Each structure stands twice: as structure tokens, then as C-alpha cells.
Amino acid sequence: MKHTHLTIALAGLLTAAGASAQSHVTVFGVADAGIRKTTNGAESETSLASGGLAGSRFGIRVEEDLGGGMKAGGWIEGTVNLDNGTANTTRLWNRRTTVSLSGALGEVILGRSLTPGYTAFGEYDTFGTSGLADQGKFHSTAFGSGIEATGLWARADNSVAYNTPKTLGGFYANAMWAAGEGVAASAFRGARLGYAAGPLDVSGAYSVIDATAGDHKRTSLAGRYDLGVVKLFGSLVVNEYLEAKRTITQLGVHVPVGSAGTVRANITRADASGQQGGTSISADDATQVALGYVHALSKRTSLYGTYARITNKGAAKFAVSTPPAAVAGQASRGIEFGLSHRF
Known part of the structure; x- marks a missing residue:
């Protein structure tokens, strides 16, 4: 995503912020809304939804050149629900709040940000972890471990992170x-290792969350490969908590259409095994199939459409979107058409 860069001199905003003339301020965001119809079980609802192609947001990044290859930075970013103008219900800057220091040896980041346990599958989601086909829905509920309430299935508060420098011949780690x-369900430790060069990007990760009654463990392996005529996506993620396990696999493609279009399609499978609270969950599986199209009107503005359907079995009650409420063992499906602008 390319953002609008505002380089501001010593006078004005940077003076007020106490930054130097070598500082850069980047104001960025996404304005994304679409018309959506969702059917869960026998109930349907039509709505105007926010973030069907990319989550609507507003953020500010700052960077200061300290000399000698060293840079300091700050990042604050929060959700904007474009359909009604509200922010996240629990915190204003819910997406990221960090300060960082980077140089030849890599980058250290302090604050709230995405965990390597999330990016290790999220960066390989065929639908960009947004909209009806977002595979995050299969990771955000984890057998009562508590990560649903704290949001640690994706982001960590009070964190210290390290990223290797971009000078390792394609290899990277965080x-x-x-x-x-x-x-x-707020303590986290984890790491990710990967390789990205040319058409290939592949990585694996392992993380542990100190959940409500034990450790929630996530292991993942994912990758994508660009063949030119088609881009392939794949991921395998295992979430384990106490005696319960959910294995999530995804296979997907991006197919270019002309100079401005992209067809997106994937299938995601969530297989449960073991038991929760003494009750077997081995029959509580789900399969999602999704098909979408994105048409770029410019480098920043796109039209999109997505259809997704989930088949739930047993007590599984995943939904492409709510409301209406999901129903255990019942299908969920939805369709949306929207407009997305990045700035």
C-alpha cells in the first residue's frame, strides 16, 4: 500500500511535535465500504459494511533520521467504521501504537502491534484477512482460552518485538x-522465520499464549508463489489449547484479468479434534469457499465483490459475518459489493 507522505519543515507541525527537519510524517488510511447481504441459518440481513477489501482505518507514522544509519519512529493507527463513523468500541488506537529504533542490526519495536503468530498466516490470506472471506474468524475463537476477549489471537499489548535487517539475502525473522x-490471556512469546525473494515468500512460526487455564499454542507454515499468470497461496495453522485442537488449512489463487482486474478464490478448512470440557469436538468442523473480484480504478481506488459460504458441521458455528447470529451446524453465506480507497 502506498500512502500520502507529508514532509514538513521545522516550522509548523514538526516544530510543535519537537521533531527535526529530517523527520517525516506520514498520514495514511483506508476508506472502504460496501453493501453486504448475510444469511446465517434461516435469518438474513442486508447492511452497509466497512472494510470488505481492506479494514477501514486512520493512522500517522513518524520517522526521524538519527544519522549513522539509525532511525527512530512512532506509529499510531485505529479502526474507523466507515458505515457509521464510529471507532473501535474498547480503544481508539486499537490497531497499532508503537515506538521503534532501527539500524544496521535490525529494528526494536515497543508497544501494541500484530504478533508473529498472526502475520505468519495473515500475510498469506488470499483475501487479505478482510471482508466476508477473512480466515481470521477460524483463529479468533479458541476453546475458551480467553484470547477472544483480549484480542491476542492477532495483536499483543505491552510487547517488545525485534525484526531482522533487510540485508540477509531474502531471509528474515521476527x-x-x-x-x-x-x-x-495477555502474555505472549513467539517467533517467525522466513524467506522472501523473487516470486517466492514462505515462512513458519510458533507462539505461546499464557491463556486462562494453560498455554494456547499456535504453529504455522505458509507461503505464496507468483507464476505471473497466477499467484498461489497456501497455509497450514494448528491452534492447540488444553485437550482441544483446530487445524486450519487454506489454498487459494489470484488470477490477473487484463491490466486492472484480479480474480480471487480460495477454500479454507477448519478441522477440530480432541475435547473441550470433557465433550468431544471432533465433529465440529467447517469449510469455507470464497470467490471474489477486484477492479483497480487507479493505484489507490478499487471496486470489489466477494461471495463466501461456510458449511458448519456438529456444533461449529462460524459465520462469514454477523448479524444475524451464527447458528451451530447451519450454513453461513454472504455477498458484498464495495468501493475501497487508500490514502
Whole structure:
């Protein structure tokens, strides 16, 4: 995503912020809304939804050149629900709040940001972890481990992260540790290793969350390969908590259409095994199939459409979107058409 860069001199905003003439301020965001119809079980609802192609957001990044290859940075970013103008219900800057220091040896980041346990599958989601086909829905609920309430299935508060420099011949790694600070399902530790060069990008990750009654563990392996005429996506992620396990596999494609279009399609399978609270969950599986099209009107503005359907079995009740409420063992399907602008 390319953002609007505002380089501001010593006078004005940078003076007020106490930054130097070598500082850069980047104001960025996404304005994305679409018409959506969702059917869960026998109930349907039509709505105007936010973030069907990319999550609507507003953010500010700052960077200062300290000399000698060293840079300091800050990043604040929050959700904007474009359909009604509200922000996240629990915190204003819910997406990222960090300060960082980078140089020849890599980057250290302090604050709230995405974990390597999330990016290790999220960066390989055929639908960009947004809209009806977002595979995050299969990871955000984890057998009562508590990560649903804290949001640690994706982002960590009170974290210290490290990213290797971009000078390792395509190899990269990042690691994160987050303090629990006395809150259940808030402590995190994990790392990701990968290789990205030319058409190939592949990585694996392992993370542990100190959940409500034990460790929630996530192991993943994912990759994508650009053949030119088609881009292939694949991921395998295992979430384990106590005696319960969910294995999530995804296979997907991007197919260019002309100079401005892209067809997106994938299938995602969530297989449960073991038991929760003494009850077997082995029959609680789900399969999602999705098909979409994105048409770029410019480098920043796109029209899109997506159809997704989930087949739930047993007590599984995943939904492409809510409302209406998901129904255990019942199908969920939805269709949306929208407009997305990045700035």
C-alpha cells in the first residue's frame, strides 16, 4: 500500500511535535465500504459494511533520521467504521501504537502491534484477512482460552518485538515477547522465520499464549508463489489449547484479468479434534469457499465483490459475518459489493 507522505519543515507541525527537519510524517488510511447481504441459518440481513477489501482505518507514522544509519519512529493507527463513523468500541488506537529504533542490526519495536503468530498466516490470506472471506474468524475463537476477549489471537499489548535487517539475502525473522501484567490471556512469546525473494515468500512460526487455564499454542507454515499468470497461496495453522485442537488449512489463487482486474478464490478448512470440557469436538468442523473480484480504478481506488459460504458441521458455528447470529451446524453465506480507497 502506498500512502500520502507529508514532509514538513521545522516550522509548523514538526516544530510543535519537537521533531527535526529530517523527520517525516506520514498520514495514511483506508476508506472502504460496501453493501453486504448475510444469511446465517434461516435469518438474513442486508447492511452497509466497512472494510470488505481492506479494514477501514486512520493512522500517522513518524520517522526521524538519527544519522549513522539509525532511525527512530512512532506509529499510531485505529479502526474507523466507515458505515457509521464510529471507532473501535474498547480503544481508539486499537490497531497499532508503537515506538521503534532501527539500524544496521535490525529494528526494536515497543508497544501494541500484530504478533508473529498472526502475520505468519495473515500475510498469506488470499483475501487479505478482510471482508466476508477473512480466515481470521477460524483463529479468533479458541476453546475458551480467553484470547477472544483480549484480542491476542492477532495483536499483543505491552510487547517488545525485534525484526531482522533487510540485508540477509531474502531471509528474515521476527520475535515478540509481551508482558501479561496480571491479565489472563495477555502474555505472549513467539517467533517467525522466513524467506522472501523473487516470486517466492514462505515462512513458519510458533507462539505461546499464557491463556486462562494453560498455554494456547499456535504453529504455522505458509507461503505464496507468483507464476505471473497466477499467484498461489497456501497455509497450514494448528491452534492447540488444553485437550482441544483446530487445524486450519487454506489454498487459494489470484488470477490477473487484463491490466486492472484480479480474480480471487480460495477454500479454507477448519478441522477440530480432541475435547473441550470433557465433550468431544471432533465433529465440529467447517469449510469455507470464497470467490471474489477486484477492479483497480487507479493505484489507490478499487471496486470489489466477494461471495463466501461456510458449511458448519456438529456444533461449529462460524459465520462469514454477523448479524444475524451464527447458528451451530447451519450454513453461513454472504455477498458484498464495495468501493475501497487508500490514502
